[in-house]
Each structure stands twice: as C-alpha cells, then as structure tokens.
Amino acid sequence: xxxxxxxxxxxxxxxxxxxxxxxxxxxxxxxxxxxxxxxxxxxxxxxxxxxxxxxxxxxxxxxxxxxxxxxxxxxxxxxxxxxxxxxxxxxxxxxxxxxxxxxxxxxxxxxxxxxxxxxxxxxxxxxxxxxxxxxxxxxxxxxxxxxxxxxxxxxxxxxxxxxxxxxxxxxxxxxxxxxxxxxxxxxxxxxxxxxxxxxxxxxxxxxxxxxxxxxxxxxxxxxxxxxxxxxxxxxxxxxxxxxxxxxxxxxxxxxxxxxxxxxxxxxxxxxxxxxxxxxxxxxxxxxxxxxxxxxxxxxxxxxxxxxxxxxxxxxxxxxxxxxxxxxxxxxxxxxxxxxxxxxxxxxxxxxxxxxxxxxxxxxxxxxxxxxxxxxxxxxxxxxxxxxxxxxx
Amino acid sequence: xxxxxxxxxxxxxxxxxxxxxxxxxxxxxxxxxxxxxxxxxxxxxxxxxxxxxxxxxxxxxxxxxxxxxxxxxxxxxxxxxxxxxxxxxxxxxxxxxxxxxxxxxxxxxxxxxxxxxxxxxxxxxxxxxxxxxxxxxxxxxxxxxxxxxxxxxxxxxxxxxxxxxxxxxxxxxxxxxxxxxxxxxxxxxxxxxxxxxxxxxxxxxxxxxxxxxxxxxxxxxxxxxxxxxxxxxxxxxxxxxxxxxxxxxxxxxxxxxxxxxxxxxxxxxxxxxxxxxxxxxx
Numbered sequence: 060x061x062x063x064x065x066x067x068x069x070x071x072x073x074x075x076x077x078x079x080x081x082x083x084x085x086x087x088x089x090x091x092x093x094x095x096x097x098x099x100x101x102x103x104x105x106x107x108x109x110x111x112x113x114x115x116x117x118x119x120x121x122x123x124x125x126x127x128x129x130x131x132x133x134x135x136x137x138x139x140x141x142x143x144x145x146x147x148x149x150x151x152x153x154x155x156x157x158x159x160x161x162x163x164x165x166x167x168x169x170x171x172x173x174x175x176x177x178x179x180x181x182x183x184x185x186x187x188x189x190x191x192x193x194x195x196x197x198x199x200x201x202x203x204x205x206x207x208x209x210x211x212x213x214x215x216x217x218x219x220x221x222x223x224x225x226x227x228x229x230x231x232x233x234x235x236x237x238x239x240x241x242x243x244x245x246x247x248x249x250x251x252x253x254x255x256x257x258x259x260x261x262x263x264x265x266x267x268x269x270x271x272x273x274x275x276x277x278x279x280x281x282x283x284x285x286x287x288x289x290x291x292x293x294x295x296x297x298x299x300x301x302x303x304x305x306x307x308x309x310x311x312x313x314x315x316x317x318x319x320x321x322x323x324x325x326x327x328x329x330x331x332x333x334x335x336x337x338x339x340x341x342x343x344x345x346x347x348x349x350x351x352x353x354x355x356x357x358x359x360x361x362x363x364x365x366x367x368x369x370x371x372x373x374x375x376x377x378x379x380x381x382x383x384x385x386x387x388x389x390x391x392x393x394x395x396x397x398x399x400x401x402x403x404x405x406x407x408x409x410x411x412x413x414x415x416x417x418x419x420x421x422x423x424x425x426x427x428x429x430x431x432x433x434x435x436x437x438x439x440x441x442x443x444x445x446x447x448x449x450x451x
Numbered sequence: 452x453x454x455x456x457x458x459x460x461x462x463x464x465x466x467x468x469x470x471x472x473x474x475x476x477x478x479x480x481x482x483x484x485x486x487x488x489x490x491x492x493x494x495x496x497x498x499x500x501x502x503x504x505x506x507x508x509x510x511x512x513x514x515x516x517x518x519x520x521x522x523x524x525x526x527x528x529x530x531x532x533x534x535x536x537x538x539x540x541x542x543x544x545x546x547x548x549x550x551x552x553x554x555x556x557x558x559x560x561x562x563x564x565x566x567x568x569x570x571x572x573x574x575x576x577x578x579x580x581x582x583x584x585x586x587x588x589x590x591x592x593x594x595x596x597x598x599x600x601x602x603x604x605x606x607x608x609x610x611x612x613x614x615x616x617x618x619x620x621x622x623x624x625x626x627x628x629x630x631x632x633x634x635x636x637x638x639x640x641x642x643x644x645x646x647x648x649x650x651x652x653x654x655x656x657x658x659x660x661x662x663x664x665x666x667x668x669x670x671x672x673x674x675x676x677x678x679x680x681x682x683x684x685x686x687x688x689x690x691x692x693x694x695x696x697x698x699x700x701x702x703x704x705x706x707x708x709x710x711x712x713x714x715x716x717x718x719x720x721x722x723x724x725x726x727x728x729x730x731x732x733x
Contacts, residue, residue: 074617076617076621078621078622079621082476082478082624085476086472086475086476089475089476091468091471091472091475091476092468097464098464098468101464101465101468101469102468102469102472104465105465105468105469105472105480105624105625105626106472106624106625108625109481109615109617109620109621109623109625110620110625111483111627114627263526265525265526268526269525269529272529277532277533278533279526279529279530279533281526286513287513
C-alpha cells in the first residue's frame, strides 16, 4: 500500500527518494503517527514532499491511493479480519470478559451473528438489545455496554474528516507551474545574481594578509578586499500599449519584481518595436523621449538586455523605414534592434504570447530570428530558460 | 517528549506531527511559510515546551557553512606571536567555536535554530550535508573530530528566496506553515490577548481578512502584524463600534500603520476606500 503511494508520487513528478521513503518507514516504526489516517497523511507529507508547490499533487495522489479508506467508512458490511479482533480482545479483555465471550459461543459465533444481523438490518438503530446501533445492549455497535460488544463506527468519523483534509486541496494555488506570480519571477530572476568584489576595501583578506606578512619578515601587514556585491546590471525594455494591453498586468508584475532585485536596473518603454526613441514615463511619452543612441552610449555593454513584448504587429513595422504606426521612422526597426544586440551581446526577448502560437504570426517569427532564437515565453519555465541564457 | 503547542503558541495538527517526527527521528525540520506566520517562533516555543536550551544561528548573505563549525583566528595568533604571548603554542586557543559546535557539545539535548537559510549563498546547505546527517565534523587545525553528545533538534527556516538543493531536502522533514484560517487565528489572538472582548476581536478579524483579500497589495499583513495591530487597538482603547462604523466616515481602519507596511499599499487602500465611498454616495 505504501509502496504504491511512493510510486504514484514519483509518477506524478513529486521526486520522493528511497531515503525519504525509508525515513517514513522509520517514523511509522517509531509510532510518530498514532495510526490515524489523518496523522499518517501529515507525516507522509512532511517526509515525502519537500516543496509546498507539490502539496497539491501529493493531495491528489494520496486521495487516489487511499480512496478505499473512505468507502470503508460507509460500507459497513466490509469484512473486518477476524484475527484482528481476536488479538485486540486478547489484549484488552480481562479473563472474566473472555469467559463471557465464550458464553456467547466464542468468537466464531460472535462474528457469524454480526454478519447475519448486518444483513437483516437496514436502518439506523439506537437503543434496544438486538440490532446494531448506538447505546444499546446488543453485542454490536458503538458506545454500548455489552462486554461482548464489537465496536462499529465509533472511530469512523475520523476517517471521513481525514479524507477531507486532502480533498480540500488547500495548496492548489501554490502549485504554480502555470501561473506567474511575483514570487516566481523573483526566484527566476535571482538566477541572474552575480557576486563580485567592487568598491571600498572593507573585508580582511586572510590569505593575502598571511602572504604579505610573511614577505614583510613576520610583521603583521593587513590586506583588505572589497565586500562582495551583486553586480548584475539590467536594461529592461517594455512594450506598452496596443496589442500589449492584455499583458500589461503580467508585465507590471515582472517589473515590480525586478525593481528590488538588481542594483542597476534601467527600464524604458517602447511601442510595438524599438525605433530611435524610447521613454521612461508612459504618461509623458511625447514630451520626454530619450534617443535610443543615448541609451546605448550611456550604458556599457556589460548590461544585460531584456526586452518584453509580444512582437505581434505588421511585418512592415519591423522591416521598412516609415513602418512605425506612430511616427515616421527614418530607419527600420530591424536596424535598431540589430544595433541594440551588437551593443549588448547578452540579451533575451520575453514574450507573453503562448509558445505554441508563435508560428502563426509573421512578425513574431521575424523577431525570433532577429534575436537569434533567444526569445522565451513569459512563464516561470521560460523566465528560467531566459535567465540561464543570460548568465551564460 | 511530545510537542503539542504551548501557552503562547497555537500549533495545528499537521505542524505537531511534523515537529514530533523531527524530534523522534532526530532529523532536521525545514519550515517554510509566508513572512510573519511564526516560523522562527516555532523553534523558540519548542525549546520552551521541552525545556531544552536554544541555540540560534541567524544566517546572512555572507554567512559560510564554516562559520557554524569553527573559525581559526590566524590574525590574533600572529599578533600574539609577535608579542611573545605563551598562548601562541597551542593552536586550540585560536579556534573560535561556531553555533553547531556549541550545539554538539551541549550537555543537554539542545534545540538548534538555523534561521533564514535561504539568505546564504547557494552552496551553503550543501556544505552542511554531512554535518547535519552525522552530527559531527572534523577540525583540521587540531586533528579532532567533534561529535554531538546529544543529537540536537534542528529547525531550519526558509523564506523561499532560493531553491534548496535536493540532497539537502532529502535529509529533512518539511512543513509549510499555511496562513491560519479564521478559527485558528481566533485561537492565536486569544492566546496572546486572553481578555479581549469578543466583538472587538471579531470586528478586527473582519477587517484583517478583508485587507488580505484586497488584490495587488505588495505585502499582505500576516499574523504578527495582526497581533501588533490588536495590541495598538487595545492600548488606544478603541471600541468595536468604531471599527464597525468605519465604512461611514473613514474607510481606512484606525491605526492601519501596523497592518500596511508599505506606503504604496496605504495609498492604494485609500484610493479604494475613496472610490467605495463615492459609489455609496456618502
């Protein structure tokens, strides 16, 4: 039963290892969970799943593997192995009580009786001394006081409650292989972090101190190095307006996440494609424009270039001078993108359009080619691939 | 030695199972969850509950695994050698014990808290694999192996800033502290402010969960913020009626500074409040 849970989990891409499975066995052996399904659920989750994003998958698998338990609770004619009851009785009953059981005709008799009455009885029953129910003197049922009684259904509700815990699927929104949240973006962007020593020398450099002290004839000569900082610099170009309006929210999230992530982050907006001007404040886009040349001259080539846009437009907007929908551009967008890519060799294009649909749009294909294949979908996975490309 | 929560800490059933598994099997417990849901408090409360000494190791971005084991203070040895100090002949005088060493040599079974492990360098957890597995390490300078007298109960907290390596995760139990539901939240507040008027609590919780529902907040208020806010409400003696009537005059809850920690959030909330008021025509 447990091995099935283990293999089902692996099948559901929750990477539980043998070591973790053995740990679960060890914990079961040490009686960490008190034999209740709910506690077993918590225990196996704490042992086998190490990421809250996989909790939902675990819930599904657990419900699937142990769905028999639920029906056990409802199906009262389910067979209870006789040996269990006998062992239990031997352990808990006093000698006197055992004698009374014998008076009924022994265990076999008791079990036969139970089966017979279960078949006879159709309705819920309380009180009385024959039928199975609660608070009666019949040998069967819960909360009774017949020493020969077999407890039925008293612990049952616990199962049902336990099943609910994983059936509620509370961790569904943490499974974010599809949706892009601020947290995901942050984690993906963190891949970019590069630490390097720059700035004021504040930290003691021990190996160098020892070396230079030795050179100094044994007299202490302290050497300091600058502290390590994140040195990644990023230029962010965001497409705004028009066909991007659908994706504005996603882009804003990306942007807000990126804001706190790097020490040097410069961002610019453009519309559809990059031409001779970009701007920083979308509301004042016609007053405060920044020539793209200035951008390229201001920021050195060690900046990483990230362009976010859907690249969905008329092909003329990319390929021909004057193709822009907003103004007359002397040079084609293609040339401008090329210039940017020459200045910033480390560059990617993030596209909010689903990857499957890329082949349907000509302009998108052209941009993809211009980028040299470095276009990635705006999903967690795509960001991850993009960041890998950038940190190469 | 079972942990069942304390007078000042409400533990849900799943948390108890995870903690007890970690205590019984002597493996580290990795705790994740939204900021302010009591990850760090857990270790402190467990130490209190089972009357064990608590050793805290707070991780920073510059912390190295070696810092937790020991450091060799070569510079002061060099200085001592130049001053002719007698101590210089024994290298053991210059070994500075780290938090793990401290925990391993503790006479009673200690609780070791490794706080915010995700702040450290990506290699940090990998460098502690063997140490946490066998609870021993080797000191090269003195050729000594430090073994734990009692395997410490290790709690590790993470804020999810970095993914932790698989090899490390396999050695831990894992628990994710979910944001408490209303029922649990009432228990938590009750534990901290036992004498609180029921209707004040219920109004405060209404507002609190309402704020958490507001879309687009940069930082959602969490348990610790709620507790601070209620403390302020009690200190200022604000009556439940004021909380309830807020949709008439001011839509922003009183003393909101404890709940909203970001001025953009406050602005957004004010804007939403203003719009709501305009719609209702007051």
